[in-house]
Amino acid sequence: MSDTVIALREDCILAVEGKSGAKPKITDARRIDVEGYGDPLEQWKQALIKYKQECRPDKVKLILPTTYSSARITQVPYAGGRELTKMAANVMQEAAGDGIADYGIVQSDKKKGISVCTAAAEAGTLEKILGICKEIGLNVEAVTVPMEGYLKGLSAIKAYEKVTAVFLLFEDSSVTSVLYQNGVYMYSTRSRIFSERGTLDFGTEIARNISGILQFYSTRKADTPITGVYYAGCAQDDFEVCVPGIRNMNLEVHPMKTGFQFETDGAAEDWLVCMGALITDKKKQINLCQAFKQSQNGQKAEKGSTGKQLVIPGVTLLICLALIAGVNVWNMSTKRQIKEIDTWINDSANKKAYKAAEKVRKKGDQLIEAQSQVNRMKSNLATYPVLTEEMTATIVNSGGSQIQVEIESMDAETGLLTFHAVSPTVIDIPGYISRLTDTGLFSFVDYSGYQFGDGEYSLDLSCILKAQEDGGDK
Numbered sequence: 001m002s003d004t005v006i007a008l009r010e011d012c013i014l015a016v017e018g019k020s021g022a023k024p025k026i027t028d029a030r031r032i033d034v035e036g037y038g039d040p041l042e043q044w045k046q047a048l049i050k051y052k053q054e055c056r057p058d059k060v061k062l063i064l065p066t067t068y069s070s071a072r073i074t075q076v077p078y079a080g081g082r083e084l085t086k087m088a089a090n091v092m093q094e095a096a097g098d099g100i101a102d103y104g105i106v107q108s109d110k111k112k113g114i115s116v117c118t119a120a121a122e123a124g125t126l127e128k129i130l131g132i133c134k135e136i137g138l139n140v141e142a143v144t145v146p147m148e149g150y151l152k153g154l155s156a157i158k159a160y161e162k163v164t165a166v167f168l169l170f171e172d173s174s175v176t177s178v179l180y181q182n183g184v185y186m187y188s189t190r191s192r193i194f195s196e197r198g199t200l201d202f203g204t205e206i207a208r209n210i211s212g213i214l215q216f217y218s219t220r221k222a223d224t225p226i227t228g229v230y231y232a233g234c235a236q237d238d239f240e241v242c243v244p245g246i247r248n249m250n251l252e253v254h255p256m257k258t259g260f261q262f263e264t265d266g267a268a269e270d271w272l273v274c275m276g277a278l279i280t281d282k283k284k285q286i287n288l289c290q291a292f293k294q295s296q297n298g299q300k301a302e303k304g305s306t307g308k309q310l311v312i313p314g315v316t317l318l319i320c321l322a323l324i325a326g327v328n329v330w331n332m333s334t335k336r337q338i339k340e341i342d343t344w345i346n347d348s349a350n351k352k353a354y355k356a357a358e359k360v361r362k363k364g365d366q367l368i369e370a371q372s373q374v375n376r377m378k379s380n381l382a383t384y385p386v387l388t389e390e391m392t393a394t395i396v397n398s399g400g401s402q403i404q405v406e407i408e409s410m411d412a413e414t415g416l417l418t419f420h421a422v423s424p425t426v427i428d429i430p431g432y433i434s435r436l437t438d439t440g441l442f443s444f445v446d447y448s449g450y451q452f453g454d455g456e457y458s459l460d461l462s463c464i465l466k467a468q469e470d471g472g473d474k
Contacts, residue, residue, distance in 0.1 A: 002027060004057035005274040006048070007146065008065045008129075010040075011172045013047045016274040017057065018261075022156070024278035025261040028055070029271050040065075045132045052136060061142040061277055062133070063149060064288070066174075066190060069121040071147035073185055077452025078110050079426075086426060088284075092118050093430045100126055102291040104144070105283035106151040107185060113452065115155075115185045119145040119286045126292045143289040146273050150176060151185060153276030157258055164224045166213055167256065168206070169272060170233030175206070179213055182224055187216060197238040207245030214249060232256040232269035385415035385465035391441055395419070398435040403427065415443075415465040422458045429459065441465060 007014040012033045018026040032051055034043035051057075074091045076084075092103045099120045107115035126143065133140045150169055154160060160167075161183040169176040170193075179187040191209055195201035210229060217226055229251050231239055236255055243253050260275055262268035268275065387410050396405045399421055406420040421427065429447065436445050442463045449460035 002058070003061070003278060004055075004059065005061045005063065005149075005277045006051070006057075007063035007149075007274055007277075008044050008068075009171060010065060010067065010174075013044060013051065014271065014274055015051050015055070015057075016271055016278070017055065018278060020278040020280045022279065022281055023260060024275050025263070026268065026271065026275060026278075027263050029262075029264050029266060029274070030055070040067075041128055041132060044129075045136065048133070048138060049136050052138060057138070059139050059141045060133070061144065062129070062140050062289070063273060063277055064121055064125075064129070064143060064145055066146055068125050068129075069119060069145045069288075071120075071145045072118045073106070073147065073151070073188065074116045074118065074450065075185070076114050076116055076450060077457065078108070078113050083426060084114065088116050090426075090429050090431075091116050099123060100288055100292045100295055102286045102288050103284070104148050104286040106148060107155045108283060109184070112182070112184045115151065117145075117148045117151060117286065119148065119288060121145075121288055123292065123295065126288060130289065130292070140289055142285070142287045143292075144277055144286040145288075146176070147188070148286050149273040149276035150178065151276065152279045153258065153272040154178065154180070156260075156276070156279055159257065159259065160230070163228065164222075164226050165228040165230055166210055166226060166251075168209075168229060168231040168234070170231065175209065175233075177209055177213060179217065179226070181217075181222060186220075187213065189213070197234060198241055200241060202238070203241035203245055206239075206242040207249075210246060210249065210251070226251065228252040228254060230254050230256040232267075232272055385412060385467055387417060387465065391465075394439050394441060395436070398439055399423075399432065403432065415467065417442075417463045417465055419461055419463075420458055421461060422456050424456055427457050427459055432459070436461075436463065 002017045003020045004015065004017050012031050015030050015032070016026050017028040018024055030051065032047045034040075034047050036043060072091075076087045076091065079087060088103050088105075092101050099122045101118060101120040103116055103118045105114060106117045121143075130140060130143075154167060160180065163183060164181045165179075167178040167180065169178065174190055174192050176190045177188060178185065189209075189212075191205075193202070193205060195205055214226065229246050231253075232255070239253075239255075246253050256269045256272070258268045258272065258275065260268050262271075387407075392407070399405060402425055403421050403423045406422065408418040408420060410417050421432065427450070429450065433445055433447065436442060443466045444464040445461070446463070447459055447461050449458070451458050
């Protein structure tokens with residue numbers, strides 16, 4: 001029995017059948033373009049119906065489109081068992097928001113650490129897509145995101161396990177750019193392509209994309225330089241216009257080669273996202289379908305206990321109806337009073353006196369506003385953020401006894417404070433960020449660079465101090 005992976009894309013669906021495993025084997029690959037305009041879900045539904053009529057798949061793994069999902073890659077220190085589960089859960093909690101989330105391990109090495117891919121999608125979106133599949137008879141057992149497929153595919157290619165290079169993975173009107181350093185994921189970005197492939201403007205867009213990645217990489221001050229660019233999903237003739245600009249950056253250009261078994265028409269590299277989703281190993285994989293069902297079961301359990309709680313709201317409703325009747329009587333009396341007031345306001349003598357008083361009031365307001373402007377100027381000059389010893393102590397105390405804080409820099413004009421948090425144990429990132437926010441010292445808290453070395457976990461933080469509330473003469 002073959003396995004099936006279906007990727008939903010903006011203009012089509014991609015479907016492959018084959019045998020899953022550490023080195024997947026593809027026996028059939030099809031692209032079915034969506035037809036017409038309007039609701040994308042309805043367009044995908046018609047394409048899925050067409051595919052099911054042609055192939056009749058048994059069990060399906062679905063890849064959500066990037067427009068209906070999100071993905072985040074986080075590097076964490078190498079660990080196993082409960083420690084890894086705890087770190088991955090912290091990362092997933094940070095990325096999930098209000099949606100359905102799950103995580104997978106796309107790369108693991110004792111020396112290089114672990115790459116965790118966190119995926120999230122709105123519950124309503126999953127409900128609609130899974131509902132469509134159920135309606136047409138597609139047996140969906142797993143749901144993932146494109147980034148997991150790309151990274152698992154790249155990590156399985158032996159030729160790239162030690163390279164420092166940029167991988168360009170083209171879709172219909174976009175490109176996903178992935179940066180690897182010594183064979184380990186480092187950075188990725190997805191860009192919309194506005195130019196027609198093969199044109200000079202297309203070459204300019206791609207060169208600008210790679211230039212941005214080089215600028216990012218230069219800030220990391222890495223010892224290993226980026227040496228090449230590999231691309232897939234774009235015809236070699238169309239990509240030729242990009243080559244001169246890339247080589248001007250001292251980079252080599254190569255079409256990507258997977259080495260996977262591909263027993264059908266086309267190039268295996270153009271189906272990398274689906275082939276990566278067919279890779280199975282002992283590492284945990286993303287399954288938003290399972291996470292969604294668990295979420296729904298939890299909601300049903302909560303609903304079952306609400307029936308007993310409806311008695312009190314019912315009594316409350318009766319009391320409210322009685323109050324409404326009393327309010328209606330009070331409204332009738334109030335309307336009579338409003339009518340008398342309107343008569344007094346419309347009297348010509350009262351209008352004349354009101355205009356004279358209004359003229360005096362406006363002149364007074366102008367004098368007050370002039371004085372307020374002077375006071376505000378004095379106050380604003382005194383609101384530049386200042387990092388005091390008391391504030392520093394509050395920041396240190398928010399980490400508890402296990403986390404040491406090392407202040408790196410402070411910009412008084414912008415309020416940007418950067419510091420390191422170091423701990424001998426795994427740092428609960430969401431909890432620590434929440435405690436820093438609860439201090440009330442910052443208007444913005446962000447983190448990056450979660451690393452492990454010399455027996456310690458370290459986290460780089462960038463926070464914006466709130467301006468002082470009081471200042472100037474009173």
